[in-house]
Amino acid sequence: MHSISEENYIKAIYHLQDGQELVSTNEIAGKMNTKASSVTDMLKKLADKNLAEYIPYKGARLTKNGINCATQIIRKHRLWEVFLVEKLDFSWDEVHEIAEQLEHIQSRKLIDEIDKLLDYPKHDPHGDPIPDAQGNYEKTVKTPISQLENGQKGVLSGVLDTSTRFLQYLDKHNIELGTKIQLLEKEAFDGSCLIKTDLKELQISKSIADNLYLKLLK
Amino acid sequence: MHSISEENYIKAIYHLQDGQELVSTNEIAGKMNTKASSVTDMLKKLADKNLAEYIPYKGARLTKNGINCATQIIRKHRLWEVFLVEKLDFSWDEVHEIAEQLEHIQSRKLIDEIDKLLDYPKHDPHGDPIPDAQGNYEKTVKTPISQLENGQKGVLSGVLDTSTRFLQYLDKHNIELGTKIQLLEKEAFDGSCLIKTDLKELQISKSIADNLYLKLLK
DNA sequence: TCCTATTTTTAGACAAGCCTAAAAATTAAT
């Protein structure tokens, strides 16, 4: 259907266009680790195939077609991640790269069977929602710890950075999806935060507080 | 490591070189559905990478390196086939194309975990042996029904043709791997055979008799 | 052996995806 390269661009645009109207060439180049000129080439191709609208010098956005395509790729990626963790003893910091390969396997039946095997999970191991076969998924409001008021609490339901280093840091401190976290105090001058889990209190830097997304509890 | 195209050539050469010393350019082109000139290009590249020996105008054979590579690809292909049949309710005639894609996924740990999940199967759904992590696999002697003497019997342990049509034909007649089959009588003039299973007697054409491989019982 | 048929290789072209360097358009700043 579409080449792997096309699929990767579609996915990148989808993730970038969240909220924004148009995604710029440079933003896409940054995310894809390619040069702006390569992006321009690809945007023309995606526009030809009616997967994206492309306005020269302004940017691009996915068409309905492109969005469908993106959600199906994301569905595959996240289901494979769940599969790797649930069925094959991978840890949540090992699965991303392999899922990047597996998400391009073309077989509708395959991914639907994987979905069934896993009993139709709603979230991947990093807390991100999994689109169903029709591309629908639940969008819950998640707030980074750095934007909470002192005293507010919530359940960890997503991480922005999925690098091995960061996920292993969380493991070390027994923080995982579903962990209940309360912000005790935010330092005004450097944005670092003192947080509390059921197990202990922990001082975290602003960049970590930016990466931990909570579903708020009142 | 190696490109998908390289891997496909390596696999093709491996399957063709069974027995033969050198595999010809045309044979490879036939198997790969490409033109001879494309094969020549690739053989030069494989020789550069020390994956094949290439003697112009004579043919090619895999090096030790190439053979290792081939057995690892075959290992992946066959394990994925078992996975699809055992864990995802695929039938044995649906799995080949998907396994052609999955066999190129690069992750040593992934395939070893799949192997473990399946409890280290020795044969794929078509009866072909699965190489272990070191590339070793059992080579049993299998004889096509067309080469048996009248009265000889054996257990179906492999099929040559894995097309959907053929596998569905076997399903229809309740013939599967492990089915005990006896040759009652071979017609001299057209090579067709009358065979007997536990369930019934069946007249099969020579081409079908050529495709059904038995492990002999005495 | 010599001539023909087949096989294989070479030569040149093309598409996909990427790159660099230069030109054009846009944005920001004085």
Place this chain on the structure above:
DNA sequence: ATTAATTTTTAGGCTTGTCTAAAAATAGGA
């Protein structure tokens, strides 16, 4: 509003893997 900085596009080139058409090598037959 004009210039300077940034962003984006164009132009041209490279690699991989494919193709066609022509040339070269091999094999087969009389």
